[in-house]
Amino acid sequence: MSLAHPSFEAPGWRWLKARVWGLEHAFERARAAGKAEDDTRIRIFFVLTLFAVAFLVLAVGATRAALFSDAGRGGGYVGAVGAARADLVDRNGAMLAADLLHYGLYVDPREIWDADEVRRALRAALPDINRQRLEKVLRGERRGFVIAGLTPEQRARVHALGLPGVSFEPEERRVYPLGRTAAHLIGFADTGGVGLAGAERALNDVIRAGAPGKAAVPLSIDLRVQAALEDELYKAAAEFQPRGAVGVVTNVHTGEILGLASYPTYDPNQVAKASDDAKLNRAAASIYEMGSTFKAFTVAIGLDTGVATPSSTFDARQPFQLGYRTIKDYHAARKILTLVEVFQHSSNIGTAKLAESIGGERLSKYFADLGLTRPAKVELMESARPLTPRKWDMDAVASTSFGHGMNVSPLAVTSAMGALLNGGYLVPLTIRKLEPGQRPQGQRAISEQTSLQMLQIMRANVIGGSGKSANAPGLSVGGKTGTGEKYDPAIRGYSTQRQVSSFAAVFPTSGPVEADRYFVLILLDEPHGTAKTYGYSTGGWVAAPAAGRVIDRIAPFLHVKREPDLIKVVGEGSVAAAPLGDGH
Amino acid sequence: MSLIDRKIRGFRLIDLVALGVLAAVILGVYLAKTIAGRERAEIATVEKQIDAEKARIRLLQAEVAHLEQPARIEALSSAHLGMVPVQARNEATLDNLGQVALGKKTP
Secondary structure: OOOHHHHHHHEEEEEEEEHHHHHOOHHHHHOOOOOOOHHHHHHHHHHHHHHHHHHHHHHHHHHHHHOOOOOOOOOOOOOOOOOOOOOEOOOOOOOEEEEEEEEEEEHHHHOOOHHHHHHHHHHHHHHOOHHHHHHHHHOOOOOEEEEEEOOOHHHHHHHOOOOEEEEEEEEEEEEEEOOOOOOOHEEEEOOOOEEHHHHHHHHHHHHHOOOOOOEEEEEEOOOHHHHHHHHHHHHHHHHHHOOEEEEEEOOOOOOEEEEEEEEEEOOOHHHHOOOOHHOOOOOOHHOEEEEEEHHHHHHHHOOOOEEEOOEEEEEEHHHHEEOOOOEOOOOOOOOOHHHHHHHHHHHHHHHHHHHHHHHHHHHHHHHHHHHOOOOOOOOOOOOOEEEOOOOOHHHHHHHHHHHOOOOOOHHHHHHHHHHHHHHEEEEOOOOOOOOOOOOOOEEEEEOHHHHHHHHHHHHHHHHHOOOHHHHHOOOEEEEEEEEEEEEEOOOOOEEEEEEEEEEEEOOOOOOOOOOOEEEEEEEEEEEOHHHOOOOOHHHHHHHHHHHHHHHHOOOOOOOOOOHHHHHHHHHHOOHHHHOOOOOO | OOOOOOOEEEEEHHHHHHHHHHHHHHHHHHHHHHHHHHHHHHHHHHHHHHHHHHHHHHHHHHHHHHHOHHHHHHHHHHHHOOOOOOOOOHOOOOOOOHHHOOOOOOO
């Protein structure tokens, strides 16, 4: 048998055919037919099968790789590995913090032939550029980093210059689009993606865990509530020039913080430029002797222990001697007061007498049950430890009954007040949004009956007591003023010039105990009285009006309906809005 | 003679068939790889565009959030429009829309 036209074939092809031909007839030469183990055809078939299988596997693999490979995907928006953080949003989904694509600028001096031109152009395009760093890179011998955090617009501007040796690398950067708004609650993270303050720190693990899918982490705050709170707090701060100020709004049933403001504030986008004072979250990290705001706790404890009823009377005609202290009233009523009147007049004498009846042991136990003897339960790491009396002697009982001798954070007061107003449960505060209708079960601190009584007493204080200026039309606001004199080491005593003035408000006080109810705290640290306040800088004059305005503005956002019957009472004019006496 | 042993011009049919199948598989893989590569390049381009658009959307969202800062809006509305926070008497609810329509004061 011969192959066709061998003379016209290339030698290589002839050689290949000869090899195949030889292989094909090898079995004939071997005369191995009938002996399977020596049959070359079987061996060849076996080897071919192996090759075919191997090739099929490769073919399937190659097809799969070609069709379903991830290679080549993405690349346009790849975050820095390990630094990525999920967005933070408010309870309605408004953006509070986000990782955004930025660019780092690099310069390779080896590709530059006119360093002066590059230097001049970069300085003109990027006025904030670090000149020393640019100079160092330009004078160096290899590619170096010059500036980070360029926005796409800035990148495009520099790119359009067509400078040689200038290149960019994408990077994620944490941005806080709202600037100063809710800065202390949101906090900030470092460039490595580690939260350093506020929610960024408190929820660091959650935020980082949510980054791969970019699932936003909703916070409890309502941006509308936050805005109204900040606006009124900053207006009060502008008017009374305090050293610092705090504003808090919470849902007393869920413990959700709906708004939190601390003054002075800062821009988390420019943390390096902010002072430590501005970065201090006074709501969580500062502790104050709250003054008469504490009387709400003493009165509630008196009611809960059965030591007093709302109609119990206390003789406030003369200063009261307790331990080695003589207790006086700032605005002496000089008469026998009922418990409600003690609250309305903010009588130190009446409150101290009530506290004496309660006794140190019970008073301290209730304070502990109300969470006032430990840091406020909240995710914020800044939550400060309170200063409490070492021993609960009569002096400590008297002092703490009206808010002295015990320093607590505004958030601790907020949490404890929530227990007085929500039916008696101490519910942990939270900066995370809870599911609608979810109400965490707290520890019972006082009875439901006491809680209802406190709502009425606090309402009475706004109708006819020191908290009149906090009233808001139709919202049945209740509250308690507080003015704590600050301890002055220079005089080794309490200063009458430096005060912590506050107003703790609740609305609406009407309705059943389980009705939606909100707490508002306004605190000004060392405010200064004005001609408008007749020089007073007490809680009733400086904090209560701001609290009332906050409530008036946020009620619609919280779906709190105004009661038409109550609107006229408030609308009677400025006389009704003036606090009783000095508003202490 | 079985089909396996049948020869065409000295080559067994089964070998020729196997060779043909092999060539077809090679061609198929080559074509699949080539076509898929082109498709993949297109997909990668589109995905890059999507990523870029997503980044742009996020930037715009942040820009909107920045521009809608409550303090900024309030300052602008107060300075340019003389607006103030809504007073209780100016609030309207679904219940009192009728009164509002009639020009009565709303509680």
